[in-house]
Amino acid sequence: MLTVNNLHARVEEREILKGLSLKIRPGEVHAIMGPNGSGKSTLAQVLAGRPGYEVTAGEVVFEGQDLLGLEPEERAHLGIFLAFQYPVEIPGVNNAYLLKAALNASRQARGEPPVDAFEFMKLVRAKLEQMQMSQDFLHRSVNEGFSGGEKKRNEILQMLMLEPKLAVLDETDSGLDIDALKVVAAGINSLRNEQRSFLVVTHYQRLLEYIVPDHVHVLAEGRIVRSGDSSLALALEEQGYDWVVPKEARG
């Protein structure tokens, strides 16, 4: 589904990703762990197409298509979704409006008619309930004045509405208490199937107790320095990163 090959990327003249390779097949859940500043979010943003993140070498292929030449919205239309580590507040744009516009943009790109108002409300109500969010949240501005936990729930709500093929979740677990974590994890798990893939960026093993990954990778200094199965996450939790991260790659 997704092949990342020898990816080099720089942000503001600084090289952050230095030859990263990764292959995700349909239905797989990959976890990316690694110390702060190792480039996890940079990878996530490069996949989503953030302007200013310059790819200097390598390739990213999604379902046979070169992603790197595409605009962020075109990637979204292909079925890529990024749950932001720091969701952006947008005062004056209401949540319901964003959800509907986003849903219809993807439908339009697929040649489908826009969702009708009644169907949309039915859908969004069901997803809100699933995320244990109240209805009045629809009339609030996107992420404005939301607590950290509410913002993360909102990201997952958007994901549930858009049903992407590949979801990149950037530290969706950070800042959540245990109850919220369970709701968020259940939301993610509800979308898991044989076709849909996930790239879960996390700092902690905690989330991976709920979302068991097929593969775990350690990112350090812009490269994947070790890959393994879910037991690798446990080992990292117990022993830290020192034993997997080469000396020259430690901050």
Place this chain on the structure above:
Amino acid sequence: MTAVVSTDALQQALEAQLAKMPADPALQSARRDAFSRFVALGLPTTRDEAWHYTRLDPSQTTDLALASVGDIGEPASSLTIPGLAAPSLTFAGGRAWSSEQQTAGPVTIGTLATLGDRREPAGLVEPQSAQALAALNAALAPDGGLIEISAGTHVAEPLYCLFAATPGQSQSRLLVRLAENAKLKLVIHHAGRPTEPGWNNLVVDVQQGAGSSLSVYRLNELGADYQQTEQMTVRIAANGKFHLATADLGAGLSRNDVCIQLNGAGADAQLDGLFVANQGQHLDNRVLLDHAASNTTSWQRFRGIGNHRGRGIFNGKVLVREGTKGVDAQQTSNNLLLAERCEIDTKPELEIYADDVKCSHGATVGKLDDDQLYYLRSRGIHRAEARRLLIQAFAISVVERFSIEAVAQQVGRALDNQLTAAMREEGT
């Protein structure tokens, strides 16, 4: 550059106007005095501090022949705001028509001519920043609209005043009088896109008695070649409340002088303004908030948007008079520059001659937020649509202050049209 005004034609227009009026020496000399004041002052030039940013071109304004308009009767329904009752007063070419002349009872709506009203233009306040224009209006205005609400009367339905743009020069006036504890909502709507050059010079004179409450919802969606200068003066007695929501989304040149006097304790004025300047548009807002009494309060919140080759100005001044106490005045001006080649000038001013005051002012000029834009695009929303959403989000706090649903929707549509036109011009 000096604006050389040819006054001969104007002088003739004055004589023609006087000939039409009842032979009332006092009235005639008041008009002649006003005309002399205009001639002495001349059209403002950019050397006048209050006109630093805006130059009136005589060929587009005072040189234009006075509009001759027949009886327009019912206004073109293409101009009126859907969902709102038909206009109570319609103005075109300086003349006024009243659809529901009311002369008896607690509400008076009509034209000065038909009401036989001798209320004299010379008795009106001429805002210092646009004295010449107000004087010219006093001399030449062929008629005027009058709305008078008697003491204690609450008018439930909004009154709608439509100013239909016509080719040529229009000198229009509207007088609004609220007696003690009266309450009114007023819609002022400037619309029309004449293909020939046109200029409307409008005086809106408002007097509010003690405890009265007036909300004015003003929308300018004039054609992009039309020129308009407007002087609104509002005098408010103790405990009077005035609220103005105003949106300039049209006209080639629009200059608004809003002059508000808070004359008694408890008087309060709230102004929310929006302007969106597209290519070739010059939108200038000038506000004077005159706190002439103790314990008076005001806020001004203006939002300006500059598109490709657009020009917008907000110049708001708060004046706190000597000897007042407990004045609270707030002023903010937030502006969004959407293109490299656009200009917004913002100049909040405080002039304070008292000690016990609470005044704040702030101004920002910024661009669209890249992170917000990217966030929306990452959800599949096209760049152009995402930009539009963010621009509307910037404007929404003002649009929401148009608390009559039908008017808010009209403002929303006008904003949308304006943004669509801007995108076309930029080719985005």
